[in-house]
Amino acid sequence: MKLLAKFSARAAMDGDGVKIRRIADFGNTRFDPYLMIDELKSDDESDYMAGFPPHPHRGIETFTYIRKGGFEHKDQLGNVKQIKAGDVQWMSTGRGVVHSEMPIADSDHGLHGFQIWLNMPAKDKMRAPQYRDSSEQQAKVLTNKNGASLTPLAGDWRFADQPESTVSAIISQSGYDGKLAAQLAGNAAIADVNLAANASAKLNLSQYGAVSIYVYSGAVIATYQGVQTRFTDGQLLVVDSAELVELVAADDGAGMLVLAGDPINENIVHMGPFVMNTQQQIQQAIADYESGKFGTID
Structure with missing residues (x-):
């Protein structure tokens, strides 16, 4: 596995x-x-219980995954859903969404989750918003003989040494709930991979233009700049998608998100909740929101 860059949260x-x-x-x-x-x-409610009151977005997709606890989502489209442990939620904001995310009180388990932003190509930034979640479905899990488990969150996944065994996420390119396709921006695919102590897994993700690994627990062992290095929770590794992705856990195991996709390679102008291609488009987004064109939550 060839590392191209690393980031720390x-x-x-x-x-x-x-x-x-x-x-x-x-x-x-x-x-x-x-x-x-x-x-x-x-595990401290004071860190998160104030939540995320109503706020707008334009030009991005948000992908939310909850491992512990949960939150209630509301938006101007009329969606009101509780997203709990094991659930994922995908929202393609397009030309405009106003939503709130308020944590569900759970003092026994705390809160552990992720919100991931994906850029949208310019041609899609002003399309109608879309929403999907997996709250009524159960994700399938793929395991290997080396102590690894993989939960698909978006897209279709398999271990490199088990090409005949494929698991598809409920929110995936191949379909949603068997009925609706949910094509994530950049052909994105996301999986939650857990490795037991000293366990390993191999993924062939050469069909994608970019692959990153975010470690959220334990440690992953990888060679970086010729030196074997231990990467711990809160670190993101950008790897060469053309090479086999080899995941090896340290002696305390590892949990990680694997994020694959195809670069959009377009100019980005970012201001707060808006991601567009020009400064003029950002100013228009602000004006549209302030004039009420995004709508409101009832």
Whole structure:
């Protein structure tokens, strides 16, 4: 596995004072089509219970995955859903969404989840918004003989040494709930991979133009600049998608998100919740929101 770059998450706050860890790259887009990964992880309700009151978005897709706890989503389209542990949610904001995300009180388990931003190609940024979630479906899990398990969150996945065994996410390119396709921007595919102590897994992701690995627990062992290095939670590794992705856990195991996709390679102008291609488009987004064109949550 060839490492191209590495990032470390930084402590940040968003919403109404929610504490998060964030990795973002709105300039160099070294993990295009992905723009940002926010991780929310705490057993202290004061870190997250104020939540994310109503706010707008334009020009991005948000992909949310909950491992512990949950939140209630509301938007101007009329969607009201509780997203709980094991669920994923995909929202293609297009020309405009106003939504809120308020955590569900769960003092026994705390909250652990991720919100991932994907850029949208210019041709799609002003299309109608779309929404999907997996709250009524159960994800399938793929395991190998080396102590690895893989839960598909978006797209179709298989281990390199088990090409005959494929698991498809509920939100995937091949279909949603067997009925509706949910084509994520940049042909994105996301999986949650867990490795037992010293376990390993191999993934062939050469069909994608970009692959990144975000470690959220334990440690992954990889060779970087000729030296075998231990990468721990809160680090993102950008790897060469043309080479076999070899995941090896340290003696305390590892949990990680694997993010694949095809770079969009377009100019980005970012301001707060808006990601467009020109400064003029950003100013128009602000004007449209302030004039009420995004709608409101009832």
